[in-house]
Amino acid sequence: MPHPLRLNPDRLFPSDPATRDVARRLYAEIKDLPIVSPHGHTDPSWFAENQNWANPAELLITPDHYVFRMLFSQGVALEDLGVPRADGGPVEADPRKIWRLFAERYHLFRGTPSRMWHDWVYSEVFGIDVRLSAETADHYYDIIDAALKTEAFKPRALFERYNIEVIATTESPLDPLEHHAAIKASGWTGKVVTAYRPDPVLDPDFEGFHDNLVQFGAITGEDVSTWEGYLAAHRKRRAYFASYGATSTDHGHPTAFTANLSQADAAALYQKVATGPVSAKEAELFRGQMLTEMARMSVADGLTMQIHPGSSRNHNEVVFQKFGRDKGADIPTQTNYVADLKPLLDAFGSHPGLTIILFTLDETSYSRELAPLAGHYPALRLGPPWWFHDSPEGMRRFREQITETAGFYNTVGFNDDTRAFLSIPARHDVARRMDCCWLAQLVVEHRIEEDEAHELARALTYDLVKAAYKL
Amino acid sequence: MPHPLRLNPDRLFPSDPATRDVARRLYAEIKDLPIVSPHGHTDPSWFAENQNWANPAELLITPDHYVFRMLFSQGVALEDLGVPRADGGPVEADPRKIWRLFAERYHLFRGTPSRMWHDWVYSEVFGIDVRLSAETADHYYDIIDAALKTEAFKPRALFERYNIEVIATTESPLDPLEHHAAIKASGWTGKVVTAYRPDPVLDPDFEGFHDNLVQFGAITGEDVSTWEGYLAAHRKRRAYFASYGATSTDHGHPTAFTANLSQADAAALYQKVATGPVSAKEAELFRGQMLTEMARMSVADGLTMQIHPGSSRNHNEVVFQKFGRDKGADIPTQTNYVADLKPLLDAFGSHPGLTIILFTLDETSYSRELAPLAGHYPALRLGPPWWFHDSPEGMRRFREQITETAGFYNTVGFNDDTRAFLSIPARHDVARRMDCCWLAQLVVEHRIEEDEAHELARALTYDLVKAAYKL
Amino acid sequence: MPHPLRLNPDRLFPSDPATRDVARRLYAEIKDLPIVSPHGHTDPSWFAENQNWANPAELLITPDHYVFRMLFSQGVALEDLGVPRADGGPVEADPRKIWRLFAERYHLFRGTPSRMWHDWVYSEVFGIDVRLSAETADHYYDIIDAALKTEAFKPRALFERYNIEVIATTESPLDPLEHHAAIKASGWTGKVVTAYRPDPVLDPDFEGFHDNLVQFGAITGEDVSTWEGYLAAHRKRRAYFASYGATSTDHGHPTAFTANLSQADAAALYQKVATGPVSAKEAELFRGQMLTEMARMSVADGLTMQIHPGSSRNHNEVVFQKFGRDKGADIPTQTNYVADLKPLLDAFGSHPGLTIILFTLDETSYSRELAPLAGHYPALRLGPPWWFHDSPEGMRRFREQITETAGFYNTVGFNDDTRAFLSIPARHDVARRMDCCWLAQLVVEHRIEEDEAHELARALTYDLVKAAYKL
CATH class of the missing domain: 3.20.20.140 (Metal-dependent hydrolases)
Structure with missing residues (x-):
């Protein structure tokens, strides 16, 4: 649960x-x-x-230096978050994979403002009522992705x-x-x-x-x-x-x-x-x-x-x-x-x-x-x-x-x-x-x-x- | 009121x-x-x-650098507060005018110790029971000025x-x-x-x-x-x-x-x-x-x-x-x-x-x-x-x-x-x-x-x- | 009392x-x-x-730089606390005297962590139920000294x-x-x-x-x-x-x-x-x-x-x-x-x-x-x-x-x-x-x-x- x-x-x-x-x-x-x-x-x-906007990861994770620096500090490679390389080399391109990586590590943000800002967006903007985690990652992705496609x-x-x-x-x-x-x-x-x-x-x-x-x-x-x-x-x-x-x-x-x-x-x-x-x-x-x-x-x-x-x-x-x-x-x-x-x-x-x-x-x-x-x-x-x-x-x-x-x-x-x-x-x-x-x-x-x-x-x-x- | x-x-x-x-x-x-x-x-x-002491402004405003620096920071000229010029040139000499200038801007001191110190003086020393403001400036001036003339x-x-x-x-x-x-x-x-x-x-x-x-x-x-x-x-x-x-x-x-x-x-x-x-x-x-x-x-x-x-x-x-x-x-x-x-x-x-x-x-x-x-x-x-x-x-x-x-x-x-x-x-x-x-x-x-x-x-x-x- | x-x-x-x-x-x-x-x-x-361990002073006072620096700051000579001199010269050797010096000045530690740590040791480890002071110095010394000799x-x-x-x-x-x-x-x-x-x-x-x-x-x-x-x-x-x-x-x-x-x-x-x-x-x-x-x-x-x-x-x-x-x-x-x-x-x-x-x-x-x-x-x-x-x-x-x-x-x-x-x-x-x-x-x-x-x-x-x- x-x-x-x-x-x-x-x-x-x-x-x-x-x-x-x-x-x-x-x-x-x-x-x-x-x-x-x-x-x-x-x-x-x-x-x-x-x-x-294109998808949840591109909007909420890949451009947010508060988010990717914290994940990086805990051993996540920037490539795996889709952060573009200077040499144009390959990085993760599947937004759902990027989203899951983030969701699994959402506990790292406890006590940080990023956590408060994100929770507000999830609850107030997208109407989600369960906490983000590995377990709920796909639920989140699907809701946000669908919403982002609307007027x-x-x-x-x-x-x-x-x-x-x-x-x-x-x-x-x-x-x-x-x-x-x-x-x-x-x-x-x-x-x-x-x-x-x-x-x-x-x-x-x-x-x-x-x-x-x-x-x-x-x-x-x-x-x-x-x-x-x-x-x-x-x-x-x-x-x-x-x-x-x-x-x-x-x-x-x-x-x-x-x-x-x-x-x-x-x-x-x-x-x-x-x-x-x-x-x-x-x-x-x-x-x-x-x-x-x-x-x-x-x-x-x-x-x-x-x-x-x-x-x-x-x-x-x-x-x-x-x-x-x-x-x-x-x-x-x-x-x-x-x-x-x-x-x-x-x-x-x-x-x-x-x-x-x-x-x-x-x-x-x-x-x-x-x-x-x-x-x-x-x-x-x-x-x-x-x-x-x-x-x-x-x-x-x-x-x-x-x-x-x-x-x-x-x-x-x-x-x-x-x-x-x-x-x-x-x-x-x-x-x-x-x-x-x-x-x-x-x-x-x-x-x-x-x-x-x-x-x-x-x-x-x-x-x-x-x-x-x-x- | x-x-x-x-x-x-x-x-x-x-x-x-x-x-x-x-x-x-x-x-x-x-x-x-x-x-x-x-x-x-x-x-x-x-x-x-x-x-x-001579009057309220000379005692409570003109010599108090906590007070005149705050007023200066919000655009009041020091001359208008009676602060003497080095060259002896003219500055405001009417203490009641100086007092009013201060009273109108008393809200600038909210949250500062000057506000606490001044309120204490007004209440405890002079027995005033209304807040200082543009509206009460003359009331204050008259009470303080009169008191200052007594033994x-x-x-x-x-x-x-x-x-x-x-x-x-x-x-x-x-x-x-x-x-x-x-x-x-x-x-x-x-x-x-x-x-x-x-x-x-x-x-x-x-x-x-x-x-x-x-x-x-x-x-x-x-x-x-x-x-x-x-x-x-x-x-x-x-x-x-x-x-x-x-x-x-x-x-x-x-x-x-x-x-x-x-x-x-x-x-x-x-x-x-x-x-x-x-x-x-x-x-x-x-x-x-x-x-x-x-x-x-x-x-x-x-x-x-x-x-x-x-x-x-x-x-x-x-x-x-x-x-x-x-x-x-x-x-x-x-x-x-x-x-x-x-x-x-x-x-x-x-x-x-x-x-x-x-x-x-x-x-x-x-x-x-x-x-x-x-x-x-x-x-x-x-x-x-x-x-x-x-x-x-x-x-x-x-x-x-x-x-x-x-x-x-x-x-x-x-x-x-x-x-x-x-x-x-x-x-x-x-x-x-x-x-x-x-x-x-x-x-x-x-x-x-x-x-x-x-x-x-x-x-x-x-x-x-x-x-x-x-x- | x-x-x-x-x-x-x-x-x-x-x-x-x-x-x-x-x-x-x-x-x-x-x-x-x-x-x-x-x-x-x-x-x-x-x-x-x-x-x-040998005695209360040797265990709890003489080696503790938090304790002896505070006493020194208030005029107690380090020699009187038994702190060894570099030249091997004489320093206080009576642990009970050192203990009393400390006990008389225990109020100096109010608000410091040393006070909390020491009180914990006295209460939890030695079972003492009165506050350390000049008056209770010997009571403390006797209890601690006796305990330290046990298995x-x-x-x-x-x-x-x-x-x-x-x-x-x-x-x-x-x-x-x-x-x-x-x-x-x-x-x-x-x-x-x-x-x-x-x-x-x-x-x-x-x-x-x-x-x-x-x-x-x-x-x-x-x-x-x-x-x-x-x-x-x-x-x-x-x-x-x-x-x-x-x-x-x-x-x-x-x-x-x-x-x-x-x-x-x-x-x-x-x-x-x-x-x-x-x-x-x-x-x-x-x-x-x-x-x-x-x-x-x-x-x-x-x-x-x-x-x-x-x-x-x-x-x-x-x-x-x-x-x-x-x-x-x-x-x-x-x-x-x-x-x-x-x-x-x-x-x-x-x-x-x-x-x-x-x-x-x-x-x-x-x-x-x-x-x-x-x-x-x-x-x-x-x-x-x-x-x-x-x-x-x-x-x-x-x-x-x-x-x-x-x-x-x-x-x-x-x-x-x-x-x-x-x-x-x-x-x-x-x-x-x-x-x-x-x-x-x-x-x-x-x-x-x-x-x-x-x-x-x-x-x-x-x-x-x-x-x-x-x-």
């Missing part, structure tokens, strides 16, 4: 009855607010083309069912945004906007950087052989992105390092960067200078900046050689915001019209650096717990460690940051529940009053994200 | 009934113990002159009403201590002592360092052009401070770095430091050497040492240029106690008669460095959570992270560290409540017995601070 | 009734599982010779009473393992195995390193003047240790640094290391290279690797000069796993047959580095909270900070890591209780189901340690 699968309506709420009662009341008021998803990685072609499970239908008010995707400056154009042209009313992620034409260490620069010149019609032309290209492309709804830029640098060179020195550095290989130090200096340039452009065009630093990407050389980048081997590193951001902040941190949202993978920076910085600089806001920390305990630590110094109003609500479209409501729901838990604790400990908690619950769910991202 | 303002008698206590019951019993026994405030920044002239709200009257057994202020060696002399001469029985903060004549990077040295020679009659004379000046001035009740010194260095050079090398370094500009490295070496010299003097004269490292002062260049130092832009940095303190500890850390109290802004050092150090070295004690961490969650983390390794008896009770005189009892009350919460948790989890918790509650509130500071 | 001593059956369980009920049910199922102790420092001669308190009798399925000791490659041989030859069925700890012949900074190398050659019959011979000596000695039950190696390096030089470069480095003094950098490089070599050997012979980095050993120079190493003055330092382990992990981290267990004294690495690494690399597992963090709060932080990223199955159960044989069941009991608390919280917050929690409780107590250590 398989175990039942039931989502408890009190899930994530504390066991203490008094606190749980407050959490329930707070949650009841905000649970049905529309989803505002200002930062994510869904594929705009889904909404442009509105095709059915109700096409991307636009789910977008509407999920009550998504707006979702942002993330594109390279080299992306023609044809999917966004197609969405616009289609007459569909779902709001899907882009965001400007310039790393491919800004980070000298990015694969194909020099080729990317050539394309960047071509796509913008600017002479990117000069510093002025290169900056003009960014300005033009940002405006183009804005015309497809972009209200933000995003920057995924290895560190939070910024610089504020004279324009002459910056131009000289760009000459080196644009024409040949540069040292690690020069690459870092250029990335740092460009964060300051991006802030300068944001002051002018109003795009909100997002900085996502501190990941040691593709840490596993064996996996990188065999499967390429982004295969669940990105490991956080220590990040120093205090010294690294000073040049940018001295230049633009006190600018009232600018919004820079800081993220971290290094939780030690919450109380030591990020909350004091955001609690002082008008331009700074704190992004929600990111990636590994997008989890109940991660959210709890975030609120516990930043609220007393930065307050609530220097934060910006939740980001799902995901390409796993099916679980987007589950992710927002975890954030809503955990915020209600934290507010309920403040209420029962008489640190705020319940009327204030209701106002805050709505702000954390809806108002702050709309304001910070101008959505 | 404004919301009511009521301080719940159970505030900060946990919601769990069993734990709350124990916390209540513990708190009942210690809540009325006198306040011992061994480290703070109140102005001794208040107690010397006993004048009424009952003069500094000495509040000192007595607050049941302060002793309070320490902090002065530069160049301070003539005339206010302390006036207090002594006045016949008033309130105990206000000083503390020796030598940074202005010890830190080569301090503004006006060389001029300060000249004054230091003049005020002590020692020849500070030599290392021996410089040390003699410190010894003499420490004795002078001790004659005004000082039992401690305080050191606010950028890092915890210490050095133990030979006296010949130290003398040579002093020659450079005293006569001209030195490199950042030499300045750091000199500060480090002087911590060791201060420890040597403490062994001789019995003054307890306090080390407060790890703040990146005046981080915002724009604010620093316009308003000068200490404007809510000090940001914590990573601090390394293990390597940095070794020279001092090898020299004096095992000395049974010496007490060195360590503070940190880097909470990662609690369990990794500070608790193991204090749990070994006889000279070391841990100061309470400091500055940003002087808050309910900060106190919770401190006890959770240091108790198991350092125990309770290597800590020293609470410091309010503040110039905000009106809220001093509120700050001590938060510490007393949070310590009772932690002890109650240990009791209900059967990790200590309740009779022990009562003894510990008193130790953390009163006994340990008196012993560590010899007050 | 002395206070009673009673171990509450609910100790460490949360006060919340619903959570406590679940914790009780989980604990009831696993509390009597046998003890598997895969990493510790008990003396194998105890089990080989099975002699009575029931000989090492083998306690081993059996404690339901120890297997215990591992830790030995240098130079150890002839004669005690293990004697145990084997004795016919006693208690399972006591060794573990290979090569630091004395692997770390160029180890006291007597060059002499140790000579002995290493002699004991193995290999020519350790060459790199190949040195490696062969390790392989041979590992096989010898395996013949006495070793299933693991252990490495106590100052950092987690690893290197993967070419064999030619490694051989050249070894020539320098083996023949003369080397720089700190070369010593570090050699240690780092040898971790990779040890991993290579583990792939071949199947020994599980344990890495215990990040302790600044013998931090107090005064104590080190007077009493020698390991006197409670080891202080944790920041540890960087991400960059430091990369060479080893690139070489062997994806090897399915290898198990490397990582420990840390730097809790900041839990969520930032260790959980992401263990949640990706097949070879990595996370060891339990270590040393200062082998405590209720340490265990809570470990599970809260690693579970969501690494899950449960990338952890390996509990290690007691101790030479304090009498308290081994108390230490395992704390881990079992704290794991049940964490699981109970997940259950009442509906993050896992109770049937899963039961399975996990057993895995964390018994199954995972057996698997990771191949015991």
Whole structure:
């Protein structure tokens, strides 16, 4: 007999009855607010083309690095999960086999957010009422596979069912945004906007950087052989992105390092960067200078900046050689915001019209650096717990460690940051529940009053994200 | 209708009934113990002159960097809060306008200790029973302004009403201590002592360092052009401070770095430091050497040492240029106690008669460095959570992270560290409540017995601070 | 009237009734599982010779660095606790006097794990029912001293009473393992195995390193003047240790640094290391290279690797000069796993047959580095909270900070890591209780189901340690 699968309506709420009662009341008021998803990685072609997804494995396992890294850590070969090899060599192609492999090992995810997100999808989206296991693998596969072939499970239908008010995707400056154009042209009313992620034409260490620069010149019609032309290209492309709804830029640098060179020195550095290989130090200096340039452009065009630093990407050389980048081997590193951001902040941190949202993978920076910085600089806001920390305990630590110094109003609500479209409501729901838990604790400990908690619950769910991202 | 303002008698206590019951019993026994405030920044002239404070804004907003930094972070100009400009230019001078600006934005402080401290002052000190908001701003202003003009709200009257057994202020060696002399001469029985903060004549990077040295020679009659004379000046001035009740010194260095050079090398370094500009490295070496010299003097004269490292002062260049130092832009940095303190500890850390109290802004050092150090070295004690961490969650983390390794008896009770005189009892009350919460948790989890918790509650509130500071 | 001593059956369980009920049910199922102790420092001669221990102080105080460092931190001289001086000079020799000194200061241990472990030993092992204090010191001494003289308190009798399925000791490659041989030859069925700890012949900074190398050659019959011979000596000695039950190696390096030089470069480095003094950098490089070599050997012979980095050993120079190493003055330092382990992990981290267990004294690495690494690399597992963090709060932080990223199955159960044989069941009991608390919280917050929690409780107590250590 398989175990039942039931989502408890009190899930994530504390066991203490008094606190749980407050959490329930707070949650009841905000649970049905529309989803505002200002930062994510869904594929705009889904909404442009509105095709059915192919099968359960291709949708729920093979692209999910949370899932395949955990299976890999416990001895499962990535090939057996259908993860494509860099050399195009054979990998498992039978989605049912991949699904069974996952189902047999579903216990490995106990206590992880992946488990919660998946259970939500199985129960709420597909209506399954037994727990996933080796025993129920085929039952699951059959139900999900059949559903995925229906109209109700096409991307636009789910977008509407999920009550998504707006979702942002993330594109390279080299992306023609044809999917966004197609969405616009289609007459569909779902709001899907882009965001400007310039790393491919800004980070000298990015694969194909020099080729990317050539394309960047071509796509913008600017002479990117000069510093002025290169900056003009960014300005033009940002405006183009804005015309497809972009209200933000995003920057995924290895560190939070910024610089504020004279324009002459910056131009000289760009000459080196644009024409040949540069040292690690020069690459870092250029990335740092460009964060300051991006802030300068944001002051002018109003795009909100997002900085996502501190990941040691593709840490596993064996996996990188065999499967390429982004295969669940990105490991956080220590990040120093205090010294690294000073040049940018001295230049633009006190600018009232600018919004820079800081993220971290290094939780030690919450109380030591990020909350004091955001609690002082008008331009700074704190992004929600990111990636590994997008989890109940991660959210709890975030609120516990930043609220007393930065307050609530220097934060910006939740980001799902995901390409796993099916679980987007589950992710927002975890954030809503955990915020209600934290507010309920403040209420029962008489640190705020319940009327204030209701106002805050709505702000954390809806108002702050709309304001910070101008959505 | 404004919301009511009521301080719940159970505030900060946990919601769990069993734990709350124990916390209540513990708190009942210690809540009325006198306040011992061994480290703070109140102005001794208040107690010397006993004048009424001018108005609500000047007392409660303009000087409070917790308050104005939060308002600044949300777009309020410091000028509009009456913060004086470095160039003497005009700033808002109407205290009622400043008060309204604050009142309209009081929601920004939800979840912060400032909110708790202010509510306590409004309710307990001024008897106000509605919540501060735009709507109640003038009501507040009128009540507070009227009260501040009365005898009952003069500094000495509040000192007595607050049941302060002793309070320490902090002065530069160049301070003539005339206010302390006036207090002594006045016949008033309130105990206000000083503390020796030598940074202005010890830190080569301090503004006006060389001029300060000249004054230091003049005020002590020692020849500070030599290392021996410089040390003699410190010894003499420490004795002078001790004659005004000082039992401690305080050191606010950028890092915890210490050095133990030979006296010949130290003398040579002093020659450079005293006569001209030195490199950042030499300045750091000199500060480090002087911590060791201060420890040597403490062994001789019995003054307890306090080390407060790890703040990146005046981080915002724009604010620093316009308003000068200490404007809510000090940001914590990573601090390394293990390597940095070794020279001092090898020299004096095992000395049974010496007490060195360590503070940190880097909470990662609690369990990794500070608790193991204090749990070994006889000279070391841990100061309470400091500055940003002087808050309910900060106190919770401190006890959770240091108790198991350092125990309770290597800590020293609470410091309010503040110039905000009106809220001093509120700050001590938060510490007393949070310590009772932690002890109650240990009791209900059967990790200590309740009779022990009562003894510990008193130790953390009163006994340990008196012993560590010899007050 | 002395206070009673009673171990509450609910100790460490949360006060919340619903959570406590679940914790009780989980604990009831696993509390009597046998003890598997895969990493510790008990003396194998105890089990080989099975002699009575001499007296309470010699067994419970003088060798316990948790106990004497806390007393030292509060002004007690190590000599007065009978800690032997390096120069052989006189120290207190009366065990009853030492015991009294400890008993009078037993309150210093409130809130520390030492207090819980000791109370368990007094209550459960010796049947004492009053709290230790100055008043009850002699009562305790007499009871314990009398018990220690009996058959029931000989090492083998306690081993059996404690339901120890297997215990591992830790030995240098130079150890002839004669005690293990004697145990084997004795016919006693208690399972006591060794573990290979090569630091004395692997770390160029180890006291007597060059002499140790000579002995290493002699004991193995290999020519350790060459790199190949040195490696062969390790392989041979590992096989010898395996013949006495070793299933693991252990490495106590100052950092987690690893290197993967070419064999030619490694051989050249070894020539320098083996023949003369080397720089700190070369010593570090050699240690780092040898971790990779040890991993290579583990792939071949199947020994599980344990890495215990990040302790600044013998931090107090005064104590080190007077009493020698390991006197409670080891202080944790920041540890960087991400960059430091990369060479080893690139070489062997994806090897399915290898198990490397990582420990840390730097809790900041839990969520930032260790959980992401263990949640990706097949070879990595996370060891339990270590040393200062082998405590209720340490265990809570470990599970809260690693579970969501690494899950449960990338952890390996509990290690007691101790030479304090009498308290081994108390230490395992704390881990079992704290794991049940964490699981109970997940259950009442509906993050896992109770049937899963039961399975996990057993895995964390018994199954995972057996698997990771191949015991």
